[in-house]
Amino acid sequence: xxxxxxxxxxxxxxxxxxxxxxxGALWAVRQKRDRLAEELxxxxxxxxxxxxxxxxxxxxLADYLEEFEREATARGAVVHWARDAEExxxxxxxxxxxxxxxxxxxxxxxxxxxxxxxxxxxxxGIEVVDTDLGERIVQLAGxxxxxxxxxxxxxxxxEVGALFHRTLGTEAGLSDPTALTAAARRHLRERFLRAEAGxxxxxxxxxxxxGVVVCTxxxxxxxxxxxxxxxxxxxxxxxxxxRLEDLGVLVRLLARSAxxxxxxxxxSHFHGPLPGGELHVVIVxxxxxxxxxxxxxxxxxxxxxxxxxxxxxxxxxxSGGHSYGFTIxxxxxxxxxxxxxxxxxxxxxxxxxxxxxCDDVCPVRxxxxxxxxxxxRQLVAGPxxxxxxxxxxxxxxxxxxxxxxRYQASGxxxxxxxxxxxxxxxxxxxxPWGRQRELPPAPxxxxxxxxxxxxxxxxxxxxxx
Amino acid sequence: MRVALxxxxxxxxxxxxxxxxxxxxxxxxxxxxxxxxxxxxxGQPMAxxxxxxxxxPLARRFLDVFSGFEAVVCPSGSCTSMVRNxxxxxxxxxxRYGAVRAATYELCEFVADxxxxxxxxxxxxxxxxxxxxxxxxxxxxxAAGSERRVAxxxxxASLLRSLEGLELVSLSRPDExxxxxxxxxxxxxxxxxxMGRDRIADHLRAGAEVVTGTDVSCLxxxxxxxxxxxxxxxxxxxxxxxxxxxx
Numbered sequence: 001x002x003x004x005x006x007x008x009x010x011x012x013x014x015x016x017x018x019x020x021x022x023x024g025a026l027w028a029v030r031q032k033r034d035r036l037a038e039e040l041x042x043x044x045x046x047x048x049x050x051x052x053x054x055x056x057x058x059x060x061l062a063d064y065l066e067e068f069e070r071e072a073t074a075r076g077a078v079v080h081w082a083r084d085a086e087e088x089x090x091x092x093x094x095x096x097x098x099x100x101x102x103x104x105x106x107x108x109x110x111x112x113x114x115x116x117x118x119x120x121x122x123x124x125g126i127e128v129v130d131t132d133l134g135e136r137i138v139q140l141a142g143x144x145x146x147x148x149x150x151x152x153x154x155x156x157x158x159e160v161g162a163l164f165h166r167t168l169g170t171e172a173g174l175s176d177p178t179a180l181t182a183a184a185r186r187h188l189r190e191r192f193l194r195a196e197a198g199x200x201x202x203x204x205x206x207x208x209x210x211g212v213v214v215c216t217x218x219x220x221x222x223x224x225x226x227x228x229x230x231x232x233x234x235x236x237x238x239x240x241x242x243r244l245e246d247l248g249v250l251v252r253l254l255a256r257s258a259x260x261x262x263x264x265x266x267x268s269h270f271h272g273p274l275p276g277g278e279l280h281v282v283i284v285x286x287x288x289x290x291x292x293x294x295x296x297x298x299x300x301x302x303x304x305x306x307x308x309x310x311x312x313x314x315x316x317x318x319s320g321g322h323s324y325g326f327t328i329x330x331x332x333x334x335x336x337x338x339x340x341x342x343x344x345x346x347x348x349x350x351x352x353x354x355x356x357x358c359d360d361v362c363p364v365r366x367x368x369x370x371x372x373x374x375x376x377r378q379l380v381a382g383p384x385x386x387x388x389x390x391x392x393x394x395x396x397x398x399x400x401x402x403x404x405x406r407y408q409a410s411g412x413x414x415x416x417x418x419x420x421x422x423x424x425x426x427x428x429x430x431x432p433w434g435r436q437r438e439l440p441p442a443p444x445x446x447x448x449x450x451x452x453x454x455x456x457x458x459x460x461x462x463x464x465x
Numbered sequence: 466m467r468v469a470l471x472x473x474x475x476x477x478x479x480x481x482x483x484x485x486x487x488x489x490x491x492x493x494x495x496x497x498x499x500x501x502x503x504x505x506x507x508g509q510p511m512a513x514x515x516x517x518x519x520x521x522p523l524a525r526r527f528l529d530v531f532s533g534f535e536a537v538v539c540p541s542g543s544c545t546s547m548v549r550n551x552x553x554x555x556x557x558x559x560x561r562y563g564a565v566r567a568a569t570y571e572l573c574e575f576v577a578d579x580x581x582x583x584x585x586x587x588x589x590x591x592x593x594x595x596x597x598x599x600x601x602x603x604x605x606x607x608a609a610g611s612e613r614r615v616a617x618x619x620x621x622a623s624l625l626r627s628l629e630g631l632e633l634v635s636l637s638r639p640d641e642x643x644x645x646x647x648x649x650x651x652x653x654x655x656x657x658x659x660m661g662r663d664r665i666a667d668h669l670r671a672g673a674e675v676v677t678g679t680d681v682s683c684l685x686x687x688x689x690x691x692x693x694x695x696x697x698x699x700x701x702x703x704x705x706x707x708x709x710x711x712x
Contacts, residue, residue: 010655019659027638034611043614312612314642318659351653353646353660354513356603360612373551376515386515394511398519401474402526407505411478432651436658437689440479447477447484451500454485 004347009319018156023317025153030311032260033361039262040252049249051365054302057241061292064207064240065283071210075272077279085115088284092117092199092232093124095280099230101126101196107214107221108132109201110148110305111234111284114327117199129191131220133184140167146321148328149258149307154320188220198224202235203304204250205281208243211271212281215254215264222268229277233270237288238301250304253363258306291339296374300335302364309358309368315351324348331358331368338375346385349375411446418442466580468496469531471539471548471569473681474506480681486708487540487572493711494580496536504530508555509547513647517555524555532561536579537569540704542601542679545571550604571605572704573679577620583627587710590630594673594698595622596664596687597640598680607679611640621679621703628710634671641667645686661690668698675699677706 013019037043057064069079082088088111096104104126106112118128118139130139134151138144141163145151152160161175170183200221204213212233214221225231241250255261273279292298310316310330321329326337326345334348349372358368379385400410417426419442427434445453468491472484488498508523527548531537539545548569556562576582601607601621608619625631644650644660651657665687668676674697678684681702688700701709 006653006655009653013655013659016659020663023663037614040614314644314660315653315656318656349515350649353599353642353644353649353653353657355599355642355646357599357612357640357642360603360610373513373515376513377517378515380515380517390514394514394516394519398511398516398522401506401508402522404503404505407474411474414478432654433689435654436693437661437686438692439689440685443479443481445481447472447481448500448502450481450485451488 005319005323005325005351006347008323008325009315009351012320012323013318019318019320021156022154022320023314026150026311026317029150029260030308030361033257033308033311034260036256036260036262040256046249046253047363047365050253050304050363051302053241053246053249054364055299058238058292058298058301061237061240064242065237067207068205068210068240069283071208072205072212072272072281073210075210077210077272077281080280080282082282082284082286084286085284088115088234088282088286089117089120091282092234093121093126095230095232095278096121096126096197097124099196101230103127103129103191103194103196104199105129105131105191105195105197105220105224105228106135106199107201107216107224108135108151109199109234110145110327111201111236112199113145114286115234115284117234129188129195131188131192131218131224132216133181133218136184136188137163140164144322144327146329147307147310148305149310154322192223192227195224195228197230197232198228199232199234200225202233202239202281203254204247205235205240206242206244206247207240209271211244211269213247213251214268214270215251215266216268217259217261217265219266222266225268225270225274229274230280231270231273231277232280232282234282234284236284236286238303254304254306257308257361257363287340291336294339296378297335297339297371299366300332300339300371302366303332303336304364306363308361308363312357312361313352314355314357315353319351324351331372332366335366335368335371335375338378342379342382343385346379349373349379408446408448415442415446466496466536467534468498468536468538468575469534470498470500471504471507471531471537471544472500473539473541473544475685476540476681479685480702483540483681483702483704486702486704487538489708490572490576490704490711491538493586493708494576494582496580501530507544507547509544509551510647512547512551512555521555524552525559527552528556528559528561528565531565531569534568536575537565538572538575539569540572540679540702541681542571542598542605542607543682545569546600546604571601571607571679573621573624574605574607576624582624585624585627585707585711587707587712588629588631589706589710592632592634592672592674593625593706594634594636594668594671594676595625596643596668596676596678596683597621598678598683599640599642601679602640608640625677625703625706628707631706631710634668634673636667636671638664638667643683643687645683647682650686657686658690661687662694665691665694665696665698669696673698675701675706677701677703679703
C-alpha cells in the first residue's frame, strides 16, 4: 500500500514528547483566538457576513476580477492572468528576466508554494529569499512549510539555533528566541538591501479600488516592496472582494482567527507602483475554476488562509503539517487536495475524526467536516482509491446489518469471539484496536435479550441483564 | 408519553446496561417505553466511511421501524445526529423522513427539551468528568461549545449537576475530541490513541473518579485505553449515571 497520512502521522506521534509539544504550541494559538473572538459580541454575525461576502463574490467572480483588472490598471499596475502553476511561474520569471533581475525577496505566499515558484526561479539562476522568519527557517532547512501561518511551527528553538549555526554562522548552542530573531533580522536586512525585486502574496484584492492588501506581522512585505522598485503580487482568483468596506468584516476576522491578534502588525494596501517603479499583479487559476464549477466543493474557495482549522484540529496538532503531503495541510487542505490530484491524496479525507471543531472556528463558515465526508463519498464512488479489503468489509457489514437475523448472528459471533478467543489471537497483529486499547468485555446477554427478560418479569426489578 | 427506544447496534451487542439504564430513566420520568425489535443499525459506520450505498438501505429500514412513533429516543448523540443530519442524502425524498427526523432525540436533549426536566431527582456522590462527544456537541448542539461566541448552555452538564452530590470537575480542554471517530480509531490508530490518552490525562488531573458522556463509542475507546494503562477511572454512560442516581 502507498504511504498515506496515517503512516506519516504515526511516525510524528511516535515521538510523544514532540507531538505533545507541537499540540501544546498550537493549542495556545487556538486559546488566543478564543479570547480575541470573545471580545467581539458580534463575532458570529461577522462570520456569517464573511461567508455571505465570499458566496456573493464567488457567484460573480469573473465580473469582480475584470473590475479589479480595470481599476488596478487605471492605477498603474500591470495585471497578468495565469491559467496554471507553470504559466504563473513563467510570467514571474519573464518580469524578472526582462530587467535582468537576479535577486528576489519574497514575503509569505502559499500560492507560490503551490506553484513551486522558488525551485523554478532558482533553476534559472535567480536568488530567492523568503523573508518571513518562519518561511526563511524552512527555506534554510530545505523543507516545505508545515503550517500556512506558522511555517516552522514543527521546529523547536534548539533546532532553529542549530540550523542558524550551520547556515548563518551564529554561535553554537544559541536557542534564545530573541537572539535568534535578531540574527535572522541582520541576515535578512542585508538581503532586503541588495534585492532588485520584491514578491508578495495577496490577502485581499479589492475590485472597486484595484488595490491589493497584504497582511504581515514582521513588516517584511513592506521592506520587500520599499527598497526594490519592482513589486510582483501573486494571487489566486478567489482573493478578490467587491468593496473596500468588505475588509471591515474580513480583516477583523483574519488575524483574530489566525494568531489571536486584533489585527496583524502591518496591513498594507498597495495602489499602483512606487514612483518610477512597477507593480505587477499575477492572477492565478490553477484549478480554482474547476473547483468553482463543482457545486459540492465550491464553498471551500471562501478560505482566507487563516489556519484556524489547523490550530483547532486535534489530528493536525498531533500529526504535524508535513504528514498531509500537500501545500495546504489540515482540514481545509484535506478538502482541497483531492481537487488537484485525487489519487495522490486519497488518505487525507480520512485523516479526521470528523469532530467538527474546524467548522466552528472557520471565520468564513466553511462546513469543513461535511466536506471531508463528501470527499470520502467521492473516493468510494470512484475507482482505485479504496482498498478491496475495506470495500469487502463494508459490503459484508452492510449485508449483516440489513436483516435482523444476520445482525443477531453476527453479534453473537462477535461476543463469542470476545469471550472465548485466546488473548494472543484476539490481540494479534491483525487487530489495530488492541495495540494500545483493551476490547470491551462481552456481556452475557444483548440488550434485546435483557429487555425481553425484563418485560417477561413484569418489570419488577427494572434491570437485570 | 410513549417513547420508542433507538438502541445503537454496539450498545445492544456490547453495552446492554446502557440501554436498560436509558429505559429506566425514561420510565422514572413518566414515559411509557417500547423497544421495536426489528431495529439493527442506523448505518453510521458505513456512511462515515463514505459508503453511502451501504448506508442507504439501513436509513430506509430505520424509517420502516420507527415511523409513527411520537418520540424516538437514543442514548447516543452520534447515532441521533446520523438520523437528523445525515439521512437526507440517503433517502431520496422519502415522505416519512420529516416526521421521523423531528421525533428522534438524543436522551439528554429529550429529557431537557421535550420532558422539560430541569432537575433530576437522586444523588450521585462522586467526582465526574464529562466527556463532550463531538457529534452531540457540534452536530446536535447539546452545549454551546468552546469555539463559538454564543450564550453558554450545556444540556448534559445541567442535568448531571442537578443530581445531589455530583461534582463535575473542570477540564483544561472541555470539549476536545477523544479520537474515536469510527473507522478513524483503527485507520489512524496512533493519533487516535494519543488523542485518547491526552483526554484521560486531563480527566485524571482534574480529579475525576468517573468519566461520563452521551456516547458509549467514545467511552469504549477511552475505557479501553484506561484499562490497558491501569488508570483509576470508571466509565459510565450518562444514562447509567442518571439511572444509578435515581435508583
